[in-house]
Amino acid sequence: MDVETGMRQVDEAVRNNVGAQNYDEGTESEYRQVLKEVESIAGGGAVEDVVRWISGEVRGEESLPSKNAVEERAAQICRDYDEEIPSSSRLANA
Numbered sequence: 001m002d003v004e005t006g007m008r009q010v011d012e013a014v015r016n017n018v019g020a021q022n023y024d025e026g027t028e029s030e031y032r033q034v035l036k037e038v039e040s041i042a043g044g045g046a047v048e049d050v051v052r053w054i055s056g057e058v059r060g061e062e063s064l065p066s067k068n069a070v071e072e073r074a075a076q077i078c079r080d081y082d083e084e085i086p087s088s089s090r091l092a093n094a
Contacts, residue, residue, distance in 0.1 A: 001048035003032065016059075017059050027067075033090065034071055037091050041091070043081070045081070046074075071090065071094040075092075
């Protein structure tokens with residue numbers, strides 16, 4: 001899955017479960033940046049896994065996962081793909 005497709009799925013989950021009023025440009029930008037990092041580190045399959053997790057959190061908890069929670073899960077998914085996270089990545093300390 002590419003980042004744009006993933007963001008459309010996240011956007012849809014947010015609109016249908018939380019409401020767009022709670023989803024500001026900052027949060028959307030943070031999620032997009034994390035997905036770009038994941039794509040560059042571990043590829044489209046990992047992006048799909050992160051999108052599935054974010055969307056599941058939105059649907060199940062009816063709230064937006066925090067930036068830190070998304071970064072932590074994204075880093076774990078990259079590691080699950082046996083990919084090393086570069087020290088320069090925003091996911092390096094997650």
